[in-house]
Amino acid sequence: NDWKDREFWPTFIPVLLITFPAAVHYILWTYFRLPIGATLCCVGLVLGEWIVRVHGFHIWAWFPYSLIWPATMLPGAIALDLVLLLCGNFIITGVLGGMLFALLFYPGNWPMLAAYRLPLEHIGSLLTVGDMIGYVYPRSSMPEYLRIIERGTLRTFGGHSAVVS
Numbered sequence: 551n552d553w554k555d556r557e558f559w560p561t562f563i564p565v566l567l568i569t570f571p572a573a574v575h576y577i578l579w580t581y582f583r584l585p586i587g588a589t590l591c592c593v594g595l596v597l598g599e600w601i602v603r604v605h606g607f608h609i610w611a612w613f614p615y616s617l618i619w620p621a622t623m624l625p626g627a628i629a630l631d632l633v634l635l636l637c638g639n640f641i642i643t644g645v646l647g648g649m650l651f652a653l654l655f656y657p658g659n660w661p662m663l664a665a666y667r668l669p670l671e672h673i674g675s676l677l678t679v680g681d682m683i684g685y686v687y688p689r690s691s692m693p694e695y696l697r698i699i700e701r702g703t704l705r706t707f708g709g710h711s712a713v714v715s
Contacts, residue, residue, distance in 0.1 A: 568648060570595070571627055575634065575643075585635040588651070592627035596620060616665075616683065625658035626651035 575587030599620035607613040633647035634640075666680035677685075 564652075567623055568651060571630065571651075572644070572648075575630065576640070579634060579640075585631045588627035588630040588647075589624065592623050596622055596624065614687070617687070619662060621655070621659050622662070623651070623655055623658065626654040629654055 571588035571591040573587075574591040575585075578584040578587040578590070603618045603620060604615075607618040608615060629650040630643065630647040633650065634643040637643065637646075666678060666683070668679045670677055670679060670682060672682060
């Protein structure tokens, strides 16, 4: 099945991240005049991701919490709701709010990523916390220069299948 391939997920997730909040947005605004649909949907999504990651990664696989936190899309959802509240128009909300939703995703995660940039000294070397986690946390024994190269089913414009590394 093509939808299960790894190269399909980068195109699938962004569409889902805006589609479900937009649907909840529409229902809550049309029937109840509540401009909280995107925020409500994204809070539910983040709570669900936390449940899955804690049970699937921390409890079963012993990953530390600092490596399994989900990315948040709450700042973008709040901006999407704010645009709908201010203009009341779905077209403007779709264009301007959707753009803000996408643009605020990366800076919205900066507060969680900031702790990994803190400097520390380890055996006379200056490192970041992220470097230290990378040095200390055990990974697989396969070296990084040995990667599994496979041919996916996603086709390029030239008709060739895309190489997945």
